[in-house]
Each structure stands twice: as structure tokens, then as C-alpha cells.
Amino acid sequence: xxxxxxxxxxxxxxxxxxxxxxxxxxxxxxxxxxxxxxxxxxxxxxxxxxxxxxxxxxxxxxxxxxxxxxxxxxxxxxxxxxxxxxxxxxxxxxxxxxxxxxxxxxxxxxxxxxxxxxxxxxxxxxxxxxxxxxxxxxxxxxxxxxxxxxxxxxxxxxxxxxxxxxxxxxxxxxxxxxxxxxxxxxxxxxxxxxxxxxxxxxxxxxxxxxxxxxxxxxxxxxxxxxxxxxxxxxxxxxxxxxxxxxxxxxxxxxxxxxxxxxxxxxxxxxxxxxxxxxxxxxxxxxxxxxxxxxxxxxxxxxxxxxxxxxxxxxxxxx
Amino acid sequence: xxxxxxxxxxxxxxxxxxxxxxxxxxxxxxxxxxxxxxxxxxxxxxxxxxxxxxxxxxxxxxxxxxxxxxxxxxxxxxxxxxxxxxxxxxxxxxxxxxxxxxxxxxxxxxxxxxxxxxxxxxxxxxxxxxxxxxxxxxxxxxxxxxxxxxxxxxxxxxxxxxxxxxxxxxxxxxxxxxxxxxxxxxxxxxxxxxxxxxxxxxxxxxxxxxxxxxxxxxxxxxxxxxxxxxxxxxxxxxxxxxxxxxxxxxxxxxxxxxxxxxxxxxxxxxxxxxxxxxxxxxxxxxxxxxxxxxxxxxx
Numbered sequence: 085x086x087x088x089x090x091x092x093x094x095x096x097x098x099x100x101x102x103x104x105x106x107x108x109x110x111x112x113x114x115x116x117x118x119x120x121x122x123x124x125x126x127x128x129x130x131x132x133x134x135x136x137x138x139x140x141x142x143x144x145x146x147x148x149x150x151x152x153x154x155x156x157x158x159x160x161x162x163x164x165x166x167x168x169x170x171x172x173x174x175x176x177x178x179x180x181x182x183x184x185x186x187x188x189x190x191x192x193x194x195x196x197x198x199x200x201x202x203x204x205x206x207x208x209x210x211x212x213x214x215x216x217x218x219x220x221x222x223x224x225x226x227x228x229x230x231x232x233x234x235x236x237x238x239x240x241x242x243x244x245x246x247x248x249x250x251x252x253x254x255x256x257x258x259x260x261x262x263x264x265x266x267x268x269x270x271x272x273x274x275x276x277x278x279x280x281x282x283x284x285x286x287x288x289x290x291x292x293x294x295x296x297x298x299x300x301x302x303x304x305x306x307x308x309x310x311x312x313x314x315x316x317x318x319x320x321x322x323x324x325x326x327x328x329x330x331x332x333x334x335x336x337x338x339x340x341x342x343x344x345x346x347x348x349x350x351x352x353x354x355x356x357x358x359x360x361x362x363x364x365x366x367x368x369x370x371x372x373x374x375x376x377x378x379x380x381x382x383x384x385x386x387x388x389x390x391x392x393x394x395x396x397x398x399x400x401x402x
Numbered sequence: 403x404x405x406x407x408x409x410x411x412x413x414x415x416x417x418x419x420x421x422x423x424x425x426x427x428x429x430x431x432x433x434x435x436x437x438x439x440x441x442x443x444x445x446x447x448x449x450x451x452x453x454x455x456x457x458x459x460x461x462x463x464x465x466x467x468x469x470x471x472x473x474x475x476x477x478x479x480x481x482x483x484x485x486x487x488x489x490x491x492x493x494x495x496x497x498x499x500x501x502x503x504x505x506x507x508x509x510x511x512x513x514x515x516x517x518x519x520x521x522x523x524x525x526x527x528x529x530x531x532x533x534x535x536x537x538x539x540x541x542x543x544x545x546x547x548x549x550x551x552x553x554x555x556x557x558x559x560x561x562x563x564x565x566x567x568x569x570x571x572x573x574x575x576x577x578x579x580x581x582x583x584x585x586x587x588x589x590x591x592x593x594x595x596x597x598x599x600x601x602x603x604x605x606x607x608x609x610x611x612x613x614x615x616x617x618x619x620x621x622x623x624x625x626x627x628x629x630x631x632x633x634x635x636x637x638x639x640x641x642x643x644x645x646x647x648x649x650x651x652x653x654x655x656x657x658x659x660x661x662x663x664x665x666x667x668x669x670x671x672x673x674x675x676x677x678x679x680x681x682x683x684x685x686x687x688x689x690x691x692x693x694x695x696x697x698x699x700x701x
Contacts, residue, residue, distance in 0.1 A: 101539045109551055147674045167586040198417070228688075233682035236638050236650075237673045240657055255659050341546030345638050349657065360639050363554035375547055 088391065095383050101374075102379045103161075107154050110368045157372070166358035166373040178369045181358060182377065189354035192343055195270055196277035197332070202299055203282035204328070208289030209316050215294050224288075227283035235342045239276040239349040256351035273350040277342050281335055285328050333389030340378050432689040436680035442679055446497040454491040458645065462486045471665040481667040483655055490673045496647040496672060497679075500630050503648070507629040508562035508622055509556065511571025519576035520614055523583025523607055533576065540573035546635060553641040560643050563636065567629045578621055582614040617694050623687035627680045634676060649676045 121186030127264075141147040148156075160166070202246065211223040212382035247253045257269045297320055305315050355374055385402035445452070455461070462470060470486035472478060480489040518537075519649060522530040540548075552566045586592060587610065595605050630649070636642045637650025638657070649672045655661075656668030 098539060102700070105539070106551065109555060197479065228685070229681070232627075234634055234680065236634060236653065236657075237677060240497070240673065242670055243659075244662050244666055248659065276632055294610075337680050338545070343633070344546060344550075345635050348638055359550065363550060364640070373552070378547055 091387060091390065095387050098383055099376075099380055100158075103158060103376055104154060106372055106375045108150075110151065110372060111153070126336070161373070161376060166369060175323075178373050181370060182373055182400060184353075185353065185355045185358045186377070188321075188352060189340075189343060189347070189356060192270060192274055192347070192352065192354060193336070193339055196281065196339060196343075197336070199274055199278035200285055201332070203278065204285035204289060205321070207282065208286035208328075209321070210296035211286060211314055212290040212293035212297065217252035220290075223286070227287055229335060230280050230283040233280070235276060235280065236345050236349060238279060239273070239346050242272050242276055243349065257353070259353065260379065269350070270352070273346045276346050276349075277339050281339065284331060284335070288327040288331055289324060292327050293320055296324045298318045329389055329392060333386045336382060336385045340382065415547065428689050428693055432686055434482050435686040435689075438678060439686070440680040442675070443499055443501060443565045444493050449491075449494050449498060452494075454494060455488040457487060457495040459488070460486045461488060463538075465691045470667045471661070471664065471668055474667055479596050480671040481665070483652075483668045484661065484665075489652075489668065491653060492647055493649070493675050496649045497653050497675065499643055499648040500633055500650070500676075502681075503562065503564045503628040503633045503643070504566065504630040507567035508571055508625040509543055510565065511625065512569030512618070512622065513574035514568070515575030516579045516614070516618065518572070519579025519581075520583045520606060520610060522576070523580040524587050524602070524610060530580070534580070537576050540570075541577075545570045546632070549632060549636060550639065550641060553636060558641065558644045560646075563633060567632050570632070571625050571629065575618070575621060575625070578618060582617055583610055586610050586613045596688050620687045620690035620694060623683045627683035627687070630676070630683075631680060639674055 127197070144302065146153070153299050162165035164179065166182060207223065211220045214220050233241075243255070247255050253272045254265070254269045259266070261269075293316075301316060302320055306312075310319070343354070344360065346352075347354045348360070355377070359371060359374045363368075407429055414597070420515050434671075438676050455478075460470075461472075461478070463486070470482050472482045472486065474481040474489075478488050478490065480493065482488055483492070518533050522533045549570060552569070553563065556562045592605060592609055595609050600609075632647060633642055634650030635655065637654050641651050642648055652672035653669045653676070656665070656672075661668055
């Protein structure tokens with residue numbers, strides 16, 4: 085087991101590599117100057133546009149070497165300044181856009197993960213306590229179907245059944261609504277993300293639970309007369325959550341990808357919509373900022389999951 | 403990260419409780435899944451020669467049926483879309499692009515990732531450490547974000563989309579290839595080949611590769627499913643192949659609230675095709691994985 089400090093260093097190295105990769109991709113494959121100024125960028129004949137080009141180069145450090153630009157951007161980013169938006173001159177800086185969109189995506193993720201765990205725990209316990217019986221077989225089959233149904237397809241099906249046919253949930257998100265209604269509009273998109281995740285979690289929980297249930301301390305508890313239900317929830321559950329929590333962390337990254345698509349289906353103006361819009365307008369600072377936020381969240385979350393292990397099961401502590 | 407450094411022994415047989423060795427079976431579900439895959443691939447390949455309706459023709463019939471989209475009927479088995487184009491033949495033609503993207507992406511990932519993993523597991527040292535770090539970086543990048551980045555910056559041809567998804571499959575493929583290669587490098591037949599003076603390249607190609615490929619066949623099927631779904635996801639963001647229909651693009655056409663309410667068959671037809679194909683690939687992959695007893699396929 086490596087020390088936490090060493091792993092923290094790896095996390096930072098990883099994030100630097102990701103930011104360099106993204107920054108390079110955005111700068112080498114696209115033309116930042118053109119994205120700031122539009123067609124004038126190519127017009128070096130005209131002195132008026134030439135002056136504008138020079139000014140823009142100065143302002144956005146485009147005349148500096150690539151590596152220096154990356155360092156400058158990184159320095160600003162760490163201090164919470166994500167720069168100016170390229171495509172919209174005089175518009176609010178990227179930081180404002182992010183602080184408007186991030187809470188929505190964050191809420192969607194938190195709701196999705198909470199729902200997934202709340203569904204997975206009873207589901208996994210039900211399957212494990214009746215392992216290889218009809219209930220378990222049915223649960224295996226249904227989780228397999230769920231995992232094979234792509235997120236956008238599940239989203240459309242849920243929208244069709246619960247928003248269109250039954251009319252239990254609104255069709256789209258409206259930022260002007262009171263918070264209860266906005267939360268209400270989040271239920272279906274969160275469920276779209278939660279169901280396949282819950283299917284994966286309950287499989288892992290089931291496998292670990294079956295192993296735990298064969299251990300001596302479970303037999304001991306049963307022999308002492310502890311009720312079956314109590315053994316399952318209070319003795320067996322906690323040491324069986326290992327694999328589930330690992331995948332919980334890894335899944336956060338996958339969910340972010342899924343969230344982009346779900347936000348499109350349910351028309352939620354979150355980070356996912358923001359990055360798609362920014363990419364279509366080649367608004368590099370926005371794309372960079374969102375990619376970095378997502379990657380940081382992903383890596384840091386996995387780091388925390390690693391630390392959490394030792395809290396969950398003292399046997400891992402070194 | 404505790405990866406797959408488990409022995410990959412006991413390929414086709416497993417020990418039962420009483421110590422006897424029972425032969426494993428793939429089961430009828432596996433062959434059903436393979437049958438569906440053969441059917442859909444066959445239809446896709448033979449589409450131009452089959453008596454299908456032209457996927458781009460508009461079968462508008464204002465007098466008889468009013469405004470399109472038309473619901474499924476004997477004439478149009480799966481209905482038509484808003485432009486009165488036949489959904490059934492569009493789904494078959496869409497399979498051509500979707501399946502090519504899926505297979506090509508996985509093939510690319512296997513050639514590049516498989517080679518890196520195989521060599522890394524065999525030679526160890528700095529090459530292994532460097533490639534492992536690159537794989538961690540690739541894995542720590544949310545896949546869809548990377549796909550969006552590449553597809554948004556390049557021309558969206560069939561080639562770029564397949565390449566993008568192929569790049570995404572490098573890391574998981576290489577991880578499995580590396581761990582399998584690590585295990586087999588320790589085995590006697592490799593030591594024997596070394597003792598007989600075989601060159602490293604010979605050992606890797608003739609001794610390691612055939613053994614590493616066996617557990618990876620399951621990953622190929624699962625990976626194809628992931629790539630096909632990823633193409634659908636990109637289509638939803640407007641970032642899929644620009645020319646021609648794919649399943650993702652077909653679903654998107656029927657995805658807006660009004661079309662979904664009035665004519666759900668426009669999106670549900672391609673969803674069904676996609677779902678059955680992905681399920682068949684997943685199921686066949688799962689069965690193969692159990693059959694070969696490969697653990698931990700991180701995708």
C-alpha cells in the first residue's frame with residue numbers, strides 16, 4: 085500500500101498531464117485567433133485589422149510560446165480565474181458561466197448517485213439473501229437488461245412513459261421556476277443516470293455479500309439469536325461495500341459523460357450543455373475549464389474513495 | 403489498484419465442489435445472441451442487394467394517409483419518419499455505419515492497445531512504467547469528454563469517429579493485455595522458449611500472443627457494444643458522422659418531445675435495433691468471459 089502522500093503527488097501529476105493534453109489539443113487543432121476575432125484574423129493586409137490582431141495577441145498571450153501560455157493559464161486556473169470567453173466579446177468571464185451551470189450538474193450527479201445507492205442496497209441484499217433462487221435470477225436478468233440499454237435510450241423511454249404519457253414530470257427544466265418545481269424536473273434525468281448505475285452496484289454488493297455471509301462472525305451472530313434482517317443490514321452490509329464504493333468513485337466519471345447526454349434530452353442547462361455549446365462555437369477557455377473541472381472531480385473523488393476504504397474496514401489500515 | 407494479476411488458468415474447465423472437473427458450456431443464450439449478430443451483420447452487408455425500400459426516398463401520400471410520419475403498416479413495417487422515409491430500411495442502412503464504427507474502433511484499440519500491453523507486460527522496465535502511466539491518464543479522462551474534444555476539432559468522417567472511439571478503447575485493452583502478458587511471461591513454456599534461444603519478438607508473437615488473445619476475445623465483443631453506444635451518444639450531441647444515417651442519428655430524429663408523443667415509433671424502432679445488438683454483444687461477451695474465466699474487464 086502506497087502512502088497517501090505519494091498518491092496525492094500522482095494525482096497532481098495526472099491533472100497536469102490532462103491539462104497539458106487538453107490545452108495542446110485546443111491550441112494545435114483549432115485556431116484561437118480566428119475564434120476570438122472571426123474572419124478579420126486572416127486579414128493581415130488591412131492595417132486596421134492588423135492592429136486588432138496585435139491587440140488580441142497581446143491580450144490573450146497568443147504571441148508567447150506555447151509552454152508559457154499553458155503556465156499562465158494554469159496559474160490563473162488554480163486561482164479560480166478561468167479567463168475570458170473567446171466567442172462572446174465583452175461577455176461575462178468563464179468563471180461566471182461555470183458558477184451558474186456547475187450547481188445544476190452537481191445536483192444532478194448527487195441526486196443520481198444517491199438514488200443509485202438507495203436502489204442498489206435493498207436490491208443487492210434481496211438478491212444475495214436469496215442467492216440462486218428465482219428472485220436472484222430475476223434480478224440478474226433485469227440488471228442485465230438495464231445495463232444493455234444505452235443512457236439516451238433509457239432517458240427517452242422514461243420521458244415517454246412518465247413525462248408524456250403519465251404526465252407525472254415536466255418535459256423540460258425551467259430556471260425561472262421555484263426550487264421545488266426545479267427539483268421535480270430533476271427526478272427523471274437523475275433516475276436515467278441512477279438505474280444503470282444501481283444495476284452495476286447491486287451486482288457488486290450481491291457478490292461481496294454472499295462472501296461475507298459465509299464468514300464466521302455472521303454464523304456467530306445468528307447463533308447468538310440476532311434476527312436475520314438485522315444480520316443482513318447491521319453486520320453483513322458494511323464489510324460488503326468494498327467493491328461497490330470503488331466502482332462508485334470510478335462511475336462518477338462515467339456519469340459525467342452520461343450527464344451530458346441526459347442534460348440534452350431533458351433540456352437542463354448544466355455543464356454538459358455548456359460544453360457542447362462551447363465546442364460548437366470553439367470557445368476554448370470554456371471547454372478547457374469544464375474539462376479540467378470534470379477531470380479534477382473525477383481524480384479527486386477516486387483519491388477520496390481510496391482513503392475511505394480504511395474507514396470502512398479497519399483491516400485495510402497499515 | 404489491484405488489477406488482474408490473477409492466474410488465467412483453467413480455461414475450459416472448472417472444478418466443482420466434489421473435486422471433479424466439469425466441462426463448461428456456453429449455453430443456448432450465447433448461440434441465440436450470436437444468431438442475432440450474424441443476422442444483423444448479414445442484413446447490413448447485403449443491404450444494397452436486398453429488396454429493401456430506398457432509405458432516402460420520401461413515400462409521401464397526402465391523399466391517402468395525410469401528413470407523415472406514418473405509423474407502422476404492411477407497407478412500412480416500422481413506420482416512417484417525418485419525411486416519410488421508410489424506417490425499416492433506414493435502420494438496416496444505419497446498421498452499416500454503426501457496426502462499422504463499432505468494429506473498426508475495437509480493431510484499432512486492439513492493434514494499438516494490445517501491442518502496447520503485450521510488450522509492456524513482457525519487457526517490463528521503463529517502457530512498461532511509461533505506458534502504464536499514459537494508460538492511467540487516458541483512463542482518468544472521462545471518455546465522452548475526450549471523444550467530444552476530438553470530434554469537435556476534426557472533420558467528422560466515418561474514419562475520425564471510428565478512430566476517436568478506437569483511441570478510447572486503447573487504455574482498457576492495453577490493461578488487460580498487459581496483465582495477461584505478465585501472467586503468461588512467468589509460465590514454463592516462455593522459459594522453455596527462452597532457454598532454447600528464441601528471440602523476444604518470436605516469443606511475443608508465437609508464444610504470448612495466441613494465449614493473450616483468448617481472454618481478450620470477450621473484451622472485443624463488450625468493447626464493440628460500448629463503441630456502438632458511444633457513437634449513439636455522440637450523435638445525440640450532434641457530433642457523429644456527418645454523412646449517412648447511423649442508429650444514433652435515427653434515434654435523435656425521433657427524440658424531440660412532439661415526435662416522441664405523436665409518433666414514438668420513429669425513435670423506438672432504432673432503439674430496439676440498438677438495444678438488441680448491444681444486449682447480444684454484452685451477453686455473448688459475458689458468456690465468453692465466464693467460459694475463459696477472465697476476471698476484471700474494466701470498461
